[in-house]
Amino acid sequence: MLIGIHPDHVWGTSFSDRWIPFLKTLDVDVKILDLLRQDALDQVKGCDGVMWRWAHRAQDKQSAKMILYVIEKYLKLPVFPETKTSWHFDEKVAQKYLLQSLDVPLPDQWVFWSHDDASAWAKCQAKYPVVFKLSVGAGASSVAKVDSCAEALSFVDRMFKRGIFPMTMNEFRHRFIPASRREAKKFLCRFTDTFGYIAMNQYPRLDSEWWKPEMGYALFQEFLPKNEYDTRITVIGDRAFGFRRYNRPNDFRASGSGNIDYNPAGIDLEMVKIAFETSKAAGFTCMAYDFLYKDGKPVVCEISYTFADYAIHSCPGHWDSNLCWHDGQMWPEDAQIIDFVESIRRGKTTS
Template sequence: MVVAIQPDNYGRDDASAPRWARALHAAGHEVRWVDVRRPDIVSQLRGCAGFMWRHGHLPEHRQIARRLLPVVERELGLAVYPDQKTCWHYDDKLAQAFLLEALHIPTPQTSVFFDRDQALEWLSSAQFPLVLKLWSGAGSENVRLIDTRATAVRWIEALFSSGVRSLGDEAPGPWPSRWARIRAAWRLVRRGYPPAPEPAGLPWEVHRNYVLFQEYLPNNAHDTRITVIGNRAFGFRRWNRDQDFRASGSGKIDYEHTQIDPAFIRLAFETTKRLCAQSCAIDGLWRGSEAVVGEVSYTYVSWAVQHCPGHWDRDLVWHPGHIWPEDAQVEDFLVRLGG
């Protein structure tokens, strides 16, 4: 059996493709290396039984994956990892807001607006602080705590006008008057249009004409990251950054499995089941006494999962031993392929 793999590399000890290839070869299968950037990618995939590609959150990955993978799965009929049920909502907080609500998966209260006036009207009675999120961004890079109504209004005005590329260190200033804008433009003309500094964020991704606010959940000094692969759940706690409410990207990981609350393990298995996902990582938080999902992701840092001292099965029985997530993914993928 031939399985196509697109190479990937996301940093230190974090490339899935080589481990997938080793596991497939060990099971007696052939690997065909492909390049999704080439115009003949469909021809490259013909004759294969499956296709594996760990695509990341960068726009250049996303623009290919969202167009190619549905064709590979639905029209070519290949088994795909990740399949559409698993990944269509990846790194898309807008899609996840609707999806998790539709599936009755508990989350912080989330409000999405595509109309400026409706957002401002809602804001007049909102309770602060609020969490502002852009639809994309990994490691909490586009997540910000909003303490005042005035700050929230400035972000709304920016998002429904010129847009923003990231949630930087400072909120946008008040939108200048018409005459102030004309005077500023005239000064630029006289000076010969000096180049503007490159704004922070991805250079070709502008967020515009929406705003997403989420309820702030106090008393969460850490989140609980549970990663489900098939019938296995791996878990660790991530402590918040210094003087910050965000845990994702902090690097402060606690692998003591006895400290993981079983409520988050059950929630992760149930979330994965409702999503019909091959794999799913949840960011678990407490909303009072209720375990909720802050965000889901089909992909994760491989070594962080491998460092877990064991995993739980669906009956919450603990199985000691380190496992590379790619080995578990291939094991399940081959079952799906009948090999």
Template sequence: MKIGIHHRKGSFSDRWIEFLEQKNIPYVILNAFDNDIIKQIKENKVTHFMWHFNQNYFEDMLHARTLFRAISQVGIKTFPNEDSYWHFDDKVAQKYLLEALDIPLVKADVFYHRNEAEKYIENASFPKVFKLKGGAGSINVKLVKTKEQARRIVNQAFGGGFNAFDSKAIFKDTIERFSRQKSLHNFLRIIKWGFKGIFVDQQYKVFPKQKNYIYFQEFIPDLKYDIRLIVIGNKCYFLKRNTRDNDFRASGSGMLEFAPGKFNLEAVNIAFKAAKKLNMLCVAYDFIFDANDQPLVVEISYGFQPYVYDRCLGFYDQNLHWTETQVNLEYEIINNFLNEISLIQ
């Protein structure tokens, strides 16, 4: 066994490399973007290849799936696997996937033609939640309160389209977070995102416009929080995210709680069962609860922000029992990956 890793500082690979060195497992750091990457993988006799690719990097989204698919054809195991990455950062793809697998989700409607979208608006009740396919931290999420507002969004969707990243929204969120949690770190983030919000980071400009589709999700009123559940193998980790002030969005708020309080544990049960159906070694779910306290999936992802979850206090097992312990999710990912835990048994 020899592990190939595409390394980017600040990603999962920091700790993957640390884990491999501690366990004396042979590995090699490779640049996935090298023209001769396939030759390098073969010459180094790589058996497993790992890359924490990121939705904020256009080159990652352009290349990662292609490389993973190619090397899997010759028996190289990848993290993430194809069942995990094909729908990554694509809320529309996830809608169809979750519906196909009968996983309870917040109802969403997608249209690819203007006339169908317009008919939908005339017959729908508002508010609705408008989203683009991609984007993390609620940056591409808006509450649509009226039919007239929905019509304007449809005109833009089937006209000039939307920027894939709304840097001004990121800047605004950073300001709001700083107002709640004054710190030097957040001040420096404001300076950073201020430039991005005003000038728009060049990195984001290369993403194509989002157009010729429209995605509306049902609005669940009076939400005060959502929960992030991360299933890795036979463990489920918990994080609560409180909504912004006078806002329905929890993702990206920075208002986090790690001690699992009282909530419907059926969400944990759904998370474990869905991971098997999805054939994902690691899957992060965003859950909300409807008026009847029934858990509904908002979206899923194989990846998430590193280090944040070090503050988790433990995990649930498949019997819904809680164990308090120190948490290192990156270690859990690579340990499960190398032990090839089957999620479909």
């Protein structure tokens, strides 16, 4: 068996660095790919499967997503992540429609595609506070609590008139006083770009990572009080790993807090059940679910096919789909490889 892997090195993390040596322990040959080259499709010839862990960067979303789709759907090769698992990654609007179609328990969510509709809702129907979200973003970087109609209308105006770049909200917003030479250089570039735009209609330089503004929609979600933590359940095949993330100090957001409780006794098994059922119904091979409580019952707020691997490995064990507990730590990359190789072998047996 030959598995092609496009190495991933994103912000100091890499799944491929664990995939490659683990595949070799299974006597599976590995071919290192560079699917961003012109001969991308020629490179995968002879491979029995292709793996590429891509992140929520704009560049990855516009390259990896389409290249893997062609390999999977037109070259008929198994890929990870496959389309069912990944097409909605880092797109909360898409997740809203997908999970709603599967009757997954959700908080109330509102997606608006026009300024008039969003404004009318904010003025006449919204019950504050609510939560505003960009469709993209991780670590609660694009989430804000909205306490009034005026705040909601401000977000609506920006989303339909100017747009909002990811990583420019909350603690990620730009400071007026640069904190480093690098940040000062960015400020200077923006200042000089202003004159270039006025004088020669040159579009300002954009951030190398977050160059795509979000606009043309507005996404709001009901605010769920009295949730001191959220619960993340990650399902990989027949394994569910769970931990709780406590909110940041004086904040309603848990994602990105780093305050994690790995004790399985604190996990609501109803959440594990819902996660397994959703993965089965949607055909996900790997999915992390973020749960909160609404009126005492679990609801899914967001999903993501990729995540910080160390958090999964820190779990002392996992549940299977019968909700039986299995002791022992496991790297998520190992679970992904085991399932991917087995699915290819099954396919060869049945073909």
